[in-house]
Amino acid sequence: MRRLGTALAALALAGAGLAGTAVTAQADTGASAVCETGWGSLEKRVTPAEDYRPPVTNVRTGQHECFDRLVIDYKGGSGTGDIGYRVKYVDKLISVGTGEVPISGGAILQIAVSPNHDPETGTNSYPGTHGQPLPGVDITGYQTFKDTRYVDGLEDDVVIGVGVRARLPFRVTQSGDRLIIDVAHSWNATS
Structure with missing residues (x-):
């Protein structure tokens, strides 16, 4: 026993x-995953290739393990040259014509890009409405993105405001007919 x-x-x-x-x-x-975050939060800007201003056709977003992503699609932008952009944090999202555009979040990322005008058709190429959220973009449940707004810019330029949780590192890359903006979930190297 x-x-x-x-x-x-x-x-x-x-x-x-x-x-x-x-x-x-x-x-x-x-x-936690190890995430690259050394992008910084200062303005990122590229001057477009001469006479190269393809019209914006779509804006979409996605969630990734280390960052939230915003993608701007262009008509016929593949391989022709640099698409011009200016991406920076701002204190307020301002429209030259109407003043401040309200947007939620702890910080505001302003994205100024090529026109919302298709020279071939003479019409707007992107269906954004001034002061309203980006059409077809749902950021519910995103870790970093909290709000989006479309703003009429000067000379038909597209200005997009993204309300983010806080001023976080971001990067901007061009891939063919797309401009990609990634905003990290945090400043440290883990998600």
């Missing part, structure tokens, strides 16, 4: 040890 009790106690201890190992393994697999 005594051997059976000792054997059962040993099995119970071994089972507890295995259960502890399983919990530890689960905790290790849930570790």
Whole structure:
């Protein structure tokens, strides 16, 4: 009897040890991702290639493990040259014609890009309405993006305001007929 009790106690201890190992393994697999955040938060700007101002056709967003992303699509922008842009944090989102445009968030990222005018058709190429959220863009549940607004810019330029949780690092890249703006979830190197 005594051997059976000792054997059962040993099995119970071994089972507890295995259960502890399983919990530890689960905790290790849930570790945060290491995220690149060395982009800074200062203005980023590129002057467009001469006479190269393709019209904006769409704006869309996406969530990633380390950042929220805004993508601006252009008509026929692939491989022709640099698409001009100016992306910076501002204290207020301002329209030259109407003044301040209200936007939610702890900081405001202003994106000024090529025109909302298609020279081939003579019409607006993007259906944005001044002072309103970006059409078709739903940022519900995003970690960093809190609000979006379309603003009529000078000479038909498109100005987009993005309300973000706080002034966070961002990067801007061009890929063919797209301009990509990524805003990190945090300043540190983990998500």
